[in-house]
Amino acid sequence: MIVAEDYETVADSRRSHPAQRVLVLALIGVLLLLPLWVYPVLLMKLMCFALFASAFNLLLGYGGLLSFGHAAFFGGAAYVTAHALKVWEINPEFAILTGVGAALGLGLVIGLLAVRRQGIYFAMVTLALSQMFYFFCLQAPFTHGEDGIQGFSRGKLFGIVDLADSTTLYYFVAAMFVASLFAIWRIVHSPFGMILQAVRENEQRAISLGYSVQRYKLGAFVMSAGFAGLAGSLKALLFQFATLTDVNWHMSGEVILMTLLGGIGSIAGPIVGAGLVVTLQNHLATSGFPVTTVLGATFIVCVLLFRRGIVGELRHRLPAWRRK
Amino acid sequence: MTLATVPAQHAPAGSRAALSARGLSKSFGNFQAVNDVDIDVHHGRIHALIGPNGAGKSTVFNLLTKFLQPTAGKIMLGETDITRMDPAHIARLGVARSFQISATFGDMSLVDNVCVALQRPNGLAVQFWRPLGSLSRLRPRAMELLGRVGLADMAARRAADLSYGRKRALEIATTLALDPKVLLLDEPLAGMGQEDVETMAGLIADVARDCALLMVEHNIKVVADIGHDITVLQRGEILTQGSYAEVSADPRVREAYMGAEDDD
Numbered sequence: 001m002i003v004a005e006d007y008e009t010v011a012d013s014r015r016s017h018p019a020q021r022v023l024v025l026a027l028i029g030v031l032l033l034l035p036l037w038v039y040p041v042l043l044m045k046l047m048c049f050a051l052f053a054s055a056f057n058l059l060l061g062y063g064g065l066l067s068f069g070h071a072a073f074f075g076g077a078a079y080v081t082a083h084a085l086k087v088w089e090i091n092p093e094f095a096i097l098t099g100v101g102a103a104l105g106l107g108l109v110i111g112l113l114a115v116r117r118q119g120i121y122f123a124m125v126t127l128a129l130s131q132m133f134y135f136f137c138l139q140a141p142f143t144h145g146e147d148g149i150q151g152f153s154r155g156k157l158f159g160i161v162d163l164a165d166s167t168t169l170y171y172f173v174a175a176m177f178v179a180s181l182f183a184i185w186r187i188v189h190s191p192f193g194m195i196l197q198a199v200r201e202n203e204q205r206a207i208s209l210g211y212s213v214q215r216y217k218l219g220a221f222v223m224s225a226g227f228a229g230l231a232g233s234l235k236a237l238l239f240q241f242a243t244l245t246d247v248n249w250h251m252s253g254e255v256i257l258m259t260l261l262g263g264i265g266s267i268a269g270p271i272v273g274a275g276l277v278v279t280l281q282n283h284l285a286t287s288g289f290p291v292t293t294v295l296g297a298t299f300i301v302c303v304l305l306f307r308r309g310i311v312g313e314l315r316h317r318l319p320a321w322r323r324k
Numbered sequence: 325m326t327l328a329t330v331p332a333q334h335a336p337a338g339s340r341a342a343l344s345a346r347g348l349s350k351s352f353g354n355f356q357a358v359n360d361v362d363i364d365v366h367h368g369r370i371h372a373l374i375g376p377n378g379a380g381k382s383t384v385f386n387l388l389t390k391f392l393q394p395t396a397g398k399i400m401l402g403e404t405d406i407t408r409m410d411p412a413h414i415a416r417l418g419v420a421r422s423f424q425i426s427a428t429f430g431d432m433s434l435v436d437n438v439c440v441a442l443q444r445p446n447g448l449a450v451q452f453w454r455p456l457g458s459l460s461r462l463r464p465r466a467m468e469l470l471g472r473v474g475l476a477d478m479a480a481r482r483a484a485d486l487s488y489g490r491k492r493a494l495e496i497a498t499t500l501a502l503d504p505k506v507l508l509l510d511e512p513l514a515g516m517g518q519e520d521v522e523t524m525a526g527l528i529a530d531v532a533r534d535c536a537l538l539m540v541e542h543n544i545k546v547v548a549d550i551g552h553d554i555t556v557l558q559r560g561e562i563l564t565q566g567s568y569a570e571v572s573a574d575p576r577v578r579e580a581y582m583g584a585e586d587d588d
Contacts, residue, residue, distance in 0.1 A: 191443055191459055192452035198429045198440045205427035208389070209441045209502065210415035211449065219452070 031174050040170040041238065042282060047177040048235040049278050053258040053270030054184055055227030060256075061264035062188050063220040064200030068123040068252050069110060069130025070228050075247030076133060077103040077229030079143050082242035086152035087142075091159055096176075096233040103229020104222055106133070111221035115214045127249065134247045148243030149236075163237070173234055180227055185267055187223060196220055228255075257295065261302050263309025272311050340402065342367045342536035343388065343419070343506045348397035350383055357383045358560045361397070364553075365506060365536040370528065372547040373540045375557035376580055381540045382424070384557065385510050388538070389421040390414050401506065416444075420504035424511050426491040430484030434475055434494055437483050438466035441501035469497040473527060489520030496527060507531065509539040513546060525550055548572070556580070 034043055052074055059065050081099035084090050090098075110133075114125040137143045154163035163169045187193055199206045199213045206213050236242045245251065254277065262273025277295065284291045306313035341364035350358040358380045365371045373381050386392040388399060390411040399407045406414050415421075429437050442462040443449040451458065470476045473493040478486075483494060492512060499507060512528060513521050521543065529550045531537065541547050547554065547568065554571045556563040558580045564571055571577055 186455070187452045189456050190452045190454050191448040191456065192450055194432075194436065194440060194456065194459070195443065195449045197432065201429045201431055202427050204391070204423065205429070205498075206440075207391075207412050208415055208421045208423070208427075209498070210412050210444050212410075212412045216449075219450070223452070 028178060031178070032171075035167060035170050040166045042278075044166075044170055044173045044238050045235070046275055046278050047173055048231050048238065049255075049258065050271040050274040051177055051180055051234070052228055052231035052255055053262065053274040054181060054267070055224050055231060056255045057259050057264055057270040058184050058187065058227065059220055059224035060259060061266070061269070062193060062200065063196050063217060063224075065115075065217060065221065066119075066123045066256070067114070067126040067221070067224070068249070068256070069126035069128075069133075070224070070255050071247050071249060071251035072110065072130035072133040073103040073107055073225040073228040074232035074235075074251060074255070075137070075242070075244075076106050077232035078236035078242040078246045079137065079149060081233040081236045082149035082152060082240075083142055085155060085237070086149055089155070092155045092157050092163055092237055095155070096230065096237065099233035099236070100226055100229045103232065104226045107222040107225020107229075108218075111218045111225065115217040115221060127252070130247070130252060131249060134244070134249070137244060137247050143242075143244075146244065148241060150241045150243075152240055154237055154240065169238065173238065176230065176234060180230060181267065181271075184227060188267070192216070192219065257299055260309055261299065263312030263315075266311050266315065269309050269311035273309065276310070341365055341400075343399070343401055343538070345388060345399045346397060348384065348387055348399065349395050350387055350392060351395050356560055358387065358394075361557070361560075361562055363388070363538075363555055365538045366553075367505075367536045368533060369536065369552040370532045370550055371536075371538040371553045371555065372551035373538060373555050373557065374542070374544070374547060375563070378559075379557040380560040381557055382510065383560070385421075385508060385538075385540050389419065389508055391421075415502065418502065418505035419508065420499040420502045420506070421508040422492075422495045422499055422510055422512060424514065426488070426495050428483040428486075428491050428494055428498070430482065432483055433480050434470055434483055434486075434497075435463060435466045435479040437494055438469050438498050438501050439463070441498045442466060445502070466501070469500050470494075472500070473497045474523070489516050489524070492516065492520075492524060493527070496524075496531065500531065504535050506536045506538070509537065509541075511540050511542065513541060513543045521546065 056067070056070050059067055077099035080102040081095045084095035084098045085092065110126060110129045113129060114122050117125050138145060143149065154169065156162050157172060161168060163172060195206070195211060195216055199211065199216055203213055232246060235246070258273040258277045259270045260273070261276055262271065263269030280295060280298065281291055284294055302309070308316055343365040345361060345363045348358060348361040348363070349356070361384055363371070363384070373384060375381050383392065387394050390406065390409060394407065397407070398405065401414065401417055401419060404417065406417070429440060432440070439459050439462050442465060443459065446462060448459060448462070467476055467479060470479050473496050475490060475493055475497065483491065486494060496512070509528065513524055516524060525546045528537065528539065551568055553565065554568055555565045556571055556577050563576055563580060564574050
């Protein structure tokens with residue numbers, strides 16, 4: 001008969017590996033020192049998009065749901081945070097909370113309508129609703145249409161810490177980034193995350209075990225929208241700017257590109273993907289090359305050469321990495 | 325000649341069926357897939373649903389599990405009318421099912437497959453803030469269930485790597501995790517080798533002691549061995565019902581099967 005130790009090993013494989021913990025701590029250390037060598041604004045932009053892609057991956061990589069409307073949460077939260085800072089002049093932490101709250105609310109509404117559909121229909125519903133939101137943003141007076149919201153100060157965090165200084169802002173953004181990634185990791189590796197994975201792998205089976213799968217999908221959708229909103233709020237705080245670009249469907253497409261390039265279904269994948277895309281965009285912006293063409297070509301190469309994405313392919317080829 | 329639903333010599337006196345359907349019908353457009361089917365599934369008994377290809381067995385099965393909505397008729401789970409409930413809801417009330425194509429969570433270990441089923445009744449499934457370690461209290465029960473179907477020694481393996489017969493066994497273990505009152509199995513023996521068939525038939529007979537069990541099955545030998553009540557369907561209607569001896573003596577049943585073989 002089976003003994004206690006035998007199933008303990010199963011539980012252990014789910015826990016983080018000691019080597020992994022060291023790696024994570026080392027990466028956090030690098031994150032702390034990085035602004036000494038690299039322009040902090042670029043790093044913060046990277047973190048915003050990496051968080052956005054991670055939020056997206058929570059839905060696609062673990063929930064198996066392809067949303068084509070995540071720009072609504074990213075850009076929507078950016079608008080709300082910018083508006084809160086400029087018009088209401090509240091502290092940045094409250095402005096961010098308001099932005100995230102708006103993204104959660106919007107996620108609930110869009111999610112409620114979208115999770116009733118599957119596959120391509122799900123993607124189409126999210127696209128349609130986010131386009132509706134785009135046109136709302138285009139017309140609504142508080143977004144200032146084509147001009148966007150700009151010309152506000154970042155304010156003081158908790159009324160004490162002045163975020164005007166880019167190094168201070170960097171550590172604030174980095175802290176939010178690390179905390180969010182930890183939260184996403186925790187959600188993925190929770191009982192809820194396990195059910196989400198079960199729904200992704202075999203929805204009919206999950207239903208037959210008594211799970212109202214739409215609720216789990218909606219839960220994942222709202223959480224993903226919330227983190228996407230946090231990324232958008234941080235971006236608005238960073239650039240002191242919120243525009244239509246962030247709610248446009250191009251942005252929804254860009255986050256899909258980042259996530260697929262890096263590889264879905266791992267924590268590192270979307271971060272690598274976002275890093276690659278943002279760095280490419282930054283370098284190409286000053287060169288003569290057309291950005292979209294190069295990005296498109298990169299995507300084609302990735303699809304042809306490593307379908308699992310960069311991280312996915314590495315994990316597949318290096319068996320030691322496969323221990324989660 | 326329509327036989328009593330449960331032959332008098334077997335019917336537990338005065339016992340209510342755990343799951344019963346009356347006048348169950350389903351049409352797809354103009355096509356009447358199932359017409360006026362009455363079925364009673366009793367606790368501790370194995371009810372086999374048989375019939376030639378296209379007889380509507382799978383449709384009846386999906387109606388009973390609510391994966392399809394009947395056009396007419398009534399389905400009762402004990403005292404509860406479940407005709408209008410969704411499949412997840414009746415699963416929570418104790419109706420568990422398996423699938424024709426074995427349904428496992430391929431990327432998960434065997435023990436996790438069973439844990440997925442154990443999580444919901446234990447109220448763990450919505451906890452997104454807790455680590456997976458919180459599931460460890462479910463593991464002894466999961467191991468026990470895996471042991472019951474003979475899979476305990478491979479609990480840490482990925483479900484996708486299992487052989488076909490073992491996937492089906494895992495499915496049974498997962499289903500049992502719900503502590504079902506009614507267990508519905510869709511062709512549990514299909515595609516199995518002879519050795520696996522015997523093990524699985526033994527397992528089904530064992531499991532049926534604690535619940536009401538209905539299975540759709542083609543393997544007539546097994547149906548004869550372990551089935552208590554047989555319902556024969558043909559063209560969406562009940563041809564006959566009764567014990568195996570009664571049903572197999574019916575000339576129309578022989579004819580239905582011979583006819584079906586000609587069609588093939």
